[in-house]
Amino acid sequence: MDAVRGLVFMSDSYFAAGGGLVLFMISLMFMYKRRPAEHVRLVFFTGSLLLLAVIFCPVLFHIFENYVDRGTYWRLLWLLPVSPVMAYGAAELLDGDKKALTAVMLVLVLLAGGRFMYTGVTNGERRLAENPYQLPQELVDMADAMEGARKTDETLKAAFPPELLVYIRQYDADIILPYGREVLDPGWGGSSGFYQQMSSLTLDFDILADKCLYNDVRFIVVNSTKAQLNAPEDNGFELFGTYGGYLVYEYIYVRDQSLMSGTVRGER
Amino acid sequence: MLSVLRVFFGTLLIFSVFPLLSGMLLIRPGKDERIRPGALYVRGLFFMFGLFEAVTMVCFFFTRHLSVIAVSFTVIMVLSCIAGLVRYFMKGFMPELPEAAGMEKSVLISWVVFFVLLALQLLMSLLFMTSDGDDAYFLGHALLADEKDLCFVFEPYTGVYSSADYRHMLAAWPVFIAYVSRINGLHTAINAHTLMPLFLISASYLVYGFIGSHIFEGQKEKLPLFMTALALINIFGNQSVYTAQTFFLTRTWQGKAVLAALVIPAVFLAGLELAKRASGEDKTGSGGTYTFLLFVNLAGAMMSTMSLFLLPMAEAILTGIIAIRYKKPGYFVYMLLTFLPLMYLLAVYMAGEGLEVMARSIFGG
Numbered sequence: 001m002d003a004v005r006g007l008v009f010m011s012d013s014y015f016a017a018g019g020g021l022v023l024f025m026i027s028l029m030f031m032y033k034r035r036p037a038e039h040v041r042l043v044f045f046t047g048s049l050l051l052l053a054v055i056f057c058p059v060l061f062h063i064f065e066n067y068v069d070r071g072t073y074w075r076l077l078w079l080l081p082v083s084p085v086m087a088y089g090a091a092e093l094l095d096g097d098k099k100a101l102t103a104v105m106l107v108l109v110l111l112a113g114g115r116f117m118y119t120g121v122t123n124g125e126r127r128l129a130e131n132p133y134q135l136p137q138e139l140v141d142m143a144d145a146m147e148g149a150r151k152t153d154e155t156l157k158a159a160f161p162p163e164l165l166v167y168i169r170q171y172d173a174d175i176i177l178p179y180g181r182e183v184l185d186p187g188w189g190g191s192s193g194f195y196q197q198m199s200s201l202t203l204d205f206d207i208l209a210d211k212c213l214y215n216d217v218r219f220i221v222v223n224s225t226k227a228q229l230n231a232p233e234d235n236g237f238e239l240f241g242t243y244g245g246y247l248v249y250e251y252i253y254v255r256d257q258s259l260m261s262g263t264v265r266g267e268r
Numbered sequence: 269m270l271s272v273l274r275v276f277f278g279t280l281l282i283f284s285v286f287p288l289l290s291g292m293l294l295i296r297p298g299k300d301e302r303i304r305p306g307a308l309y310v311r312g313l314f315f316m317f318g319l320f321e322a323v324t325m326v327c328f329f330f331t332r333h334l335s336v337i338a339v340s341f342t343v344i345m346v347l348s349c350i351a352g353l354v355r356y357f358m359k360g361f362m363p364e365l366p367e368a369a370g371m372e373k374s375v376l377i378s379w380v381v382f383f384v385l386l387a388l389q390l391l392m393s394l395l396f397m398t399s400d401g402d403d404a405y406f407l408g409h410a411l412l413a414d415e416k417d418l419c420f421v422f423e424p425y426t427g428v429y430s431s432a433d434y435r436h437m438l439a440a441w442p443v444f445i446a447y448v449s450r451i452n453g454l455h456t457a458i459n460a461h462t463l464m465p466l467f468l469i470s471a472s473y474l475v476y477g478f479i480g481s482h483i484f485e486g487q488k489e490k491l492p493l494f495m496t497a498l499a500l501i502n503i504f505g506n507q508s509v510y511t512a513q514t515f516f517l518t519r520t521w522q523g524k525a526v527l528a529a530l531v532i533p534a535v536f537l538a539g540l541e542l543a544k545r546a547s548g549e550d551k552t553g554s555g556g557t558y559t560f561l562l563f564v565n566l567a568g569a570m571m572s573t574m575s576l577f578l579l580p581m582a583e584a585i586l587t588g589i590i591a592i593r594y595k596k597p598g599y600f601v602y603m604l605l606t607f608l609p610l611m612y613l614l615a616v617y618m619a620g621e622g623l624e625v626m627a628r629s630i631f632g633g
Binding site for chain 2: 013014015016019020036037038039040042043044046047050051054064068069072074075076077078079081082083084086087088090091092094095106110111113114115116117118120121122123124125126127128129130132133134135165166167169170171172173174175176177178179180181182184185
């Protein structure tokens, strides 16, 4: 029963309460009725039915979720030829009589059952690209500035707020982080006191200085809207620059070290 | 100026020259030895991807240096292109180009609508950025491979040394992105987010175009309607973040998205070719399609380790149906042969480190 419930949940989540699956089934029936060439029927009609039977098999679901890779079974739904089967149905209908009326009806079905890609849901943030990297421009600017301040042979380390963790290592492979994007994963079983401080609502620069010292972190990046419990300048930080809505502080003690060892002593 | 030339010619080499010339090795000509450039491109693209995966996996026995992988792959690819050219001239292939003249006005209008929708998707891929947590991992690896010349050695999230992640290093897509950056000189993020989606989205529609040609054989006037409907289904396919359409248009550069939007449709294309041959409608031999399927499987493995489960399932069902319907069990058996590289990779995936240690003891390195 758990597997059945899991399959229903998976299908609802994927097809947004089943509308897409219903349209696909209707399109399959239409293909059966229209009878295209046999090899086409075999691959798309018979193939789809068998794929549906296999994908929605509770036994397979149970084995996959428990012994192969939990949480990714829904990707089997990519095997269903939803787009070409539905497109076949639309093309056949549009080639018939009353083309204009058919086109209007199909558009209405599309609007009712579909969701426009460019205003709909995405896994993360969507916004206008600010540069060819398609990364936030403020991140590009602050990373370039940090690199410009790098000393010869320095192992440059910087701590970033949660919202920038996804981006920084896509742009700069030479800035080492004391914690990375893994801390954002709900299933992450580790702990990071540094990240806890950086993600807290109020920034305590006394504790952050301690973290920077122990982790050889030279720069910290903070959101300018965050409250500060104490002044960064009173705790060994100097403002390095302002980039969009972010302040980059430099920990003076680490900056003034002649060479960084490059070894991570672990976090305290 | 030099860097602009490098970008142009490097990109042209990888995404045009390599697929078109190497595609000559896999293409099966139609009537009067005519070959369609689009079919050539599709064949060659999967040949290139499959070859890259194979070369990378072999190189990983000995080294993780991108430069070794890049040189090895480029040499083999150039030789393949030369071999493709030789086959082209020896066989006397002729291009079969689409004819716009004589096309009905309604058909022409349908094609125009489709290409407008395609252009819209390409434009949106350039104009909008969508952040995704997985990029920190895969593009992090790509950037590390390009800048440090070492693949899957560093932890992409933080930059420190790390143990090998066998689950993900079997899929060489981030290494391919790094390879593209090595050749054209662009940053991996620019290649992944801006440049490659233009080719990948177009290639996906090319594959669907050939699927449509099969479905509407003898009814060419319906093909643009099919393609237009397909484009609209994709554009309105954002029912959830999980759909293949959402991955295709908002995460185009990720291996999983290429698997969903390019590799899996290619499996259905191969299935249609095999079914047509098994039915007797196509009298030519099926060896070319199995070779194509081999490279599709390798390309799938390159995109995502998920393909090690998805592709065998789909192909077993499709060729099983064909074998049973037309009483030709050989179709199923030959399909199994195309799985052999995937079976090795699957064994490594399931066993983790154990098999690589064994392989190293046999091959050294």
